[in-house]
Amino acid sequence: DQELEDETDDELVARPPVVTVMGHVDHGKTALLDAIRNAKVAAGEAGGITQHIGAYQVITEHEGIERAITFIDTPGHEAFTAMRARGAQVTDIAILVVAADDGIMPQTIEALNHAQAANVPIVVAVNKIDKPGANPQKVRQQLTEFGLVAEEYGGDVMFVDVSAKQGTGIQEVLNAVLLTADAGLDMRANPDKDARGVAIEARLDKGRGAVATVLIQSGTLNVGDSIVAGTAYGRVRAMADENGVPVLAATPSRAVQVQGLSSVPRAGDTFLVIQEDRTARQIAEKREAAERNALLAKARKRISLEDFTRALEEGKVESLNLIIKGDVSGAVEALEESLLKIEVDDSVQLRIIHRGVGAVTESDVNLATVDNAIIIGFNVRPDTKARERAAREGVDVRFYSVIYNALEDIENSLKGMLKPEFEEVQSGVAEIREVFSSSKFGNVAGVIVRSGVITRNAKARVIRNGVVVGDNLGIESLRRFKDDVTEVRTDFECGIGLGKFNDIQIGDEIETIEMKEKPRV
Numbered sequence: 001d002q003e004l005e006d007e008t009d010d011e012l013v014a015r016p017p018v019v020t021v022m023g024h025v026d027h028g029k030t031a032l033l034d035a036i037r038n039a040k041v042a043a044g045e046a047g048g049i050t051q052h053i054g055a056y057q058v059i060t061e062h063e064g065i066e067r068a069i070t071f072i073d074t075p076g077h078e079a080f081t082a083m084r085a086r087g088a089q090v091t092d093i094a095i096l097v098v099a100a101d102d103g104i105m106p107q108t109i110e111a112l113n114h115a116q117a118a119n120v121p122i123v124v125a126v127n128k129i130d131k132p133g134a135n136p137q138k139v140r141q142q143l144t145e146f147g148l149v150a151e152e153y154g155g156d157v158m159f160v161d162v163s164a165k166q167g168t169g170i171q172e173v174l175n176a177v178l179l180t181a182d183a184g185l186d187m188r189a190n191p192d193k194d195a196r197g198v199a200i201e202a203r204l205d206k207g208r209g210a211v212a213t214v215l216i217q218s219g220t221l222n223v224g225d226s227i228v229a230g231t232a233y234g235r236v237r238a239m240a241d242e243n244g245v246p247v248l249a250a251t252p253s254r255a256v257q258v259q260g261l262s263s264v265p266r267a268g269d270t271f272l273v274i275q276e277d278r279t280a281r282q283i284a285e286k287r288e289a290a291e292r293n294a295l296l297a298k299a300r301k302r303i304s305l306e307d308f309t310r311a312l313e314e315g316k317v318e319s320l321n322l323i324i325k326g327d328v329s330g331a332v333e334a335l336e337e338s339l340l341k342i343e344v345d346d347s348v349q350l351r352i353i354h355r356g357v358g359a360v361t362e363s364d365v366n367l368a369t370v371d372n373a374i375i376i377g378f379n380v381r382p383d384t385k386a387r388e389r390a391a392r393e394g395v396d397v398r399f400y401s402v403i404y405n406a407l408e409d410i411e412n413s414l415k416g417m418l419k420p421e422f423e424e425v426q427s428g429v430a431e432i433r434e435v436f437s438s439s440k441f442g443n444v445a446g447v448i449v450r451s452g453v454i455t456r457n458a459k460a461r462v463i464r465n466g467v468v469v470g471d472n473l474g475i476e477s478l479r480r481f482k483d484d485v486t487e488v489r490t491d492f493e494c495g496i497g498l499g500k501f502n503d504i505q506i507g508d509e510i511e512t513i514e515m516k517e518k519p520r521v
């Protein structure tokens, strides 16, 4: 919008809306994107071969006028949040796909949380209505609870029944997108200036070098322009659209694949045209150095619950944002309900920006970085990618297995008390590679230690697919070959017996826990 302020009204021209398709896995995001594309390929344009460049544009007749819509065709909200994590907002409207035979599922909620957090209006495509078990009205009812109230029920969200498979309802989806755009969004940009936008996909091509799909957000990008995209730079040697057709000039909301960059930018990197080649290179190099420094600084600065408390006290923030993940929906709901009952004075606010069942994922961590949130894991753990990303971004991920403890921490924090003096520290993680039955010890896990140290006197936990299946277990035996040992370090193999706890499987993780005094910051 800063962009718009720089422009006078008569320089601004209507541009097509940019749409992302989100929803639960298998609900038909890809099928819908394909159906839209297939229904709308204009005969004249299909000169080249269909390319998946990360976006495509369709032309549709709406209220007697030809209108274009740009679709980002990497479905899912991971891409959406990853871009937002870089500060890029490319999406004007999100289409939330919900299978009518399945109803809302965890990722449906996750997707709508992400869209709502980004203030992106939603159109709901109720898909698979051709199926015998389809219940499109139920989907409408279910989503009401999440603030998406269908127009027919007095709300302002457009729901469209579709069958991506049979190609029905596709035109209605396009109409709904345009009506939603026209209802509340200022979709204009100035095409008569140097281009700016966002890289939405990029890769290294064997023959062509770095290729990046960029979405033009304002101005016009021409072949021959010198650009910087993130830390990549170069002259645009050639551009092509999603039909493989060469493009000489790309206007706002158009996505084109460009060749000529020095390296591969990341999805979400912004790009802009720079007059001088040399300046472009200098900017790219400065950015690269700045990025390195920022990474270093971030590694030092951790966003912890304690930091939040302090910031709340100092009046620097007004809300404590939380993401709750748990092993079962009952626990998540119970935790959420209890958290929302905490009484605090009016100046602070507790916001639960996302909740869900299952392991803490990279997408949760991304959302936490974007919206400055703390992640609460109740009987769940982060997957490897999430763990790495949380460490890199300094996101506070706190684990609890007792609701009361979580409540106490959050309550103390909101009331400005920086308490917990002891905290659980994960001392080691081992992966189960084999399970042996022993008459003496019951089931014994043959493991390899993946990180830290497994010690004989630590408490252990068993985690399966990110969910805790056994907690507070004693290590009854710890052996390397035939020897009893007191500790085993990273990359070594050993046998772990968990006493009476026998529910272990290949692929589970055994995590060991110690209580450590918390360093006072």
Ligand code: GDP
Pocket (backbone or CB within 6 Å): 023, 024, 025, 026, 027, 028, 029, 030, 031, 032, 075, 127, 128, 129, 130, 131, 162, 163, 164, 165, 166
């Ligand atoms: P995504 O994971 O959300 O991208 O889902 P896909 O588009 O891959 O679809 C998942 C499955 O549902 C595939 O087997 C599709 O053929 C099927 N599917 C998608 N849309 C429809 C539909 O409208 N009707 C029926 N019967 N099946 C569909």
